[in-house]
Structure formats: C-alpha cells, structure tokens
Amino acid sequence: MSKMFEITDKPISMEDIVKKVERREAGAITTFIGTVREFTKGKRTLYLKYEAYVPMAEKKLAEIGSEIKEKWPDAHVAISHRIGKLDIKDIAVVIAVSTPHRKDAYEANEYAIERIKQIVPIWKKEHWEDGDMWIGDQLETTSYPSGKPEGLE
C-alpha cells in the first residue's frame, strides 16, 4: 500500500497524492504544490538539492498528520516531499487534504506546510550562477532567534 507520508527521490505526481485522500464522503480536496522557483529576491537559481534525515522526516510528516487529525477530525492528509536534485519548476512537495467541508481543507492544508517548515528534517541547498548555499530557514539565514524551531513542543 502506498504511504500517506513519504520522502521520495522520484518525481512526484500530484494526481497520485490526491488519489490517496479521495473519498466518497469528502467533497473538498485542497492541494499545495511547492515547486522550485527560478528567482528568489532577484537571485537566479539554477537547481536545488534537497536532503533529508529520511526515517525521522517521514515520522515527523506522520506526526503532522496526527496533529491535523486532532484539530480537524474529518480530514484525510497525504504528503510527499522529494529529495535529490530538482530543476526549476520541479515539484518539491505535494500536500493533499480532503474534508467534507472546504474551509477545513484550506486550513488543514496551510497548517501542514507551516509545520513542515518548522519540524521536518529536510534541507535545501540552492545552486546559483555564482555559488551555492544551504538554506537555513525561510528567512534565508541560518539561525533561529529562539534557538529552536518555533512551534516545537
């Protein structure tokens, strides 16, 4: 059976992830598709590399699934994150959430991406025309002001 929460080194098909959450009782499905952006603050990316601590990352993705189940009991969630070399426009992550009511599908989906950026051990290395750098967080610094990821229990 296919995993609801997975780290993969293969291209991600959004339709496959959506299929994992499709149900006869759920009329609303939201997806978030994170792709590799060419320009970030005017800087041109050539390609990216993602690296993960795979077993822990899959565990943390599943944990996000459990958190969502607590907050939105009717939601079904599937998340796939790709690792390895990704080119511009390649899909890095797909989050699919199905719920009976659409409001929940948006909220739970956004919650998932926020949590991924806080607790899932995945790292991105940007390769620009003039060099490369491991990206430490969404502000593109490598430090956490609080000394640890926000929102961590």
Place this chain on the structure above:
Amino acid sequence: MSKMFEITDKPISMEDIVKKVERREAGAITTFIGTVREFTKGKRTLYLKYEAYVPMAEKKLAEIGSEIKEKWPDAHVAISHRIGKLDIKDIAVVIAVSTPHRKDAYEANEYAIERIKQIVPIWKKEHWEDGDMWIGDQLETTSYPSGKPEGLE
C-alpha cells in the same frame, strides 16, 4: 490556447489546470478540487447534473480572476467547472492559483471558490435514491434571505 476560465462538459484533469498557472517565478501552487460527495447530511446521492448559462458563467469566472488580480497582483488563476452528468467522486471544479508566496495562494484560492458559489450561473441537480432536486444554494434551500446573492456588487 487553452482557456484560463472555462465551463466544460468533459472530465477535468487537475494536472492540465495546474499547468496553466505554472511559472518559473511562482513557487507555490494551491488547488481546490470539488468532487461529487456521496452523502450529504445522511442522504445518499446517486449522481448529479450540473447546468450552466455557459457564456455568462465563463465571463463571471474571468471576472473572479480579475478580482483576484486586484487583491493579489502576483497571483495567476485558472478555473474549470464541469457540467452535465457527474458520478460520485467525479471532479466538478478545479481552481489552481500560483503565487510567489504561499499565503496568497491559499487566500486567493479560497476567495475564488466563495465567489463561484455567489455569482457564477451554474446549477446543481441532485439525484437521490428517492427523487431529485435542484439545489438552490449551499444551505440547500432555494431562497436567498437578502433576495440576491451575498457579496454581489
């Protein structure tokens, strides 16, 4: 060229709609996929029929696109809504929004589905085991308390 806002009587491929908004500058794509739900308040749906005033519906979808462009200038939006007979789990509507920043992609997407339910001339007829009914609005009554769709300028 494929239309960004369309009413179609053919099955909708979510990947096709997503492709319409993919860009090298946009790292975040959200989709909303509305599917035919089998049970609504305990009542079993066998299938649905959607009908539209097609030229006006496409015009109103494009108008929603313009509204979004005003509120979220960086967003690109594509919407396809299917009409005709749909079975359980069939896709009725796909909304895809790409933006450089993910928060906007969620907000603009949710705005689109809310507006569709207010101003786009599409009607759903539910076919249950024990009969059928045109669905007047999301509360499944056929009247608007205010005499016209909310949020209509």
Place this chain on the structure above:
Amino acid sequence: MIKVLLFSYLQEAAGAGQLEIDSEQLTVLQLKEKLNKEYELTNLQQVMVAINEEYATDEQIIASGDTVALIPPVSGG
C-alpha cells in the same frame, strides 16, 4: 422582441429553456410580473436577472433585442 433564457427549476416549470416576449421595453420587475402572470413562474423575487450576461436590478430597463436570463440561486462549485 426580448429573449428570455430559463435555467434549473424555472426551465422545468416553464417547460422551455427559452421564451420570447413581445415587448419594446420594460423593467426587470415588469418582466418578472409578466412571467408570473403569463407563465405561472412563482417566487421570482428569489431569482436574479441578467441582461446581456450582466446582473441587473429590478429597476433596470430591458429593451427589444436584449437577451435576459433568469438566474435562480446558483449552486456551482
């Protein structure tokens, strides 16, 4: 001549998807009253009207040559 398009339950109630009203000019409200009297379409106060694919108010004028659509509460999405 004004062309009137009907959808959803109104189409079933009238037994036709399209009517032709022989009138040079009338307001949206007057059209609704006419349809109520001549075609027994009820509860039209719940129904929006579009003139040439744009929503219109009860006071707006419909002229010969216009295409009018009766828009019952929508339920797409």
Place this chain on the structure above:
Amino acid sequence: MIKVLLFSYLQEAAGAGQLEIDSEQLTVLQLKEKLNKEYELTNLQQVMVAINEEYATDEQIIASGDTVALIPPVSGG
C-alpha cells in the same frame, strides 16, 4: 558508542555524514561541546538534536547505543 548523524552544512563541515563517539553517557549539551572541540563544528547552539529520531533538549541524556542526529535549521517545503 554513540552514533551521530550529520546533515546539510554540518556534514560538509565535518567531512562526514556520520561520526562515532566513544562514550557511555552524556547530555546533549556535553555532546555539542565535544563536537565543537574535537570536530570544530561551530554555532551548534542553533542546531537541534534528535535522539533516536525525536527532538531533545540540551539537558537530555544520550546513552551508548543511541542514534543522535544534528538538525540544522530545516528548509523543506
């Protein structure tokens, strides 16, 4: 023996993805100090530590046989 996994820039800084620390028991903070001294890994106060795939605080005890991972600020998604 404690197994220490390194990722991202720490892996490049140490020149290895995995280290083995010959110790029966030490706290997370002690491990960080040890890695700083013996492997010249700097700025470890910004780095989270996971013991057997769970985030741990500086005070938590690491015992021989545990797998520890240094988790620099994450950037998935």
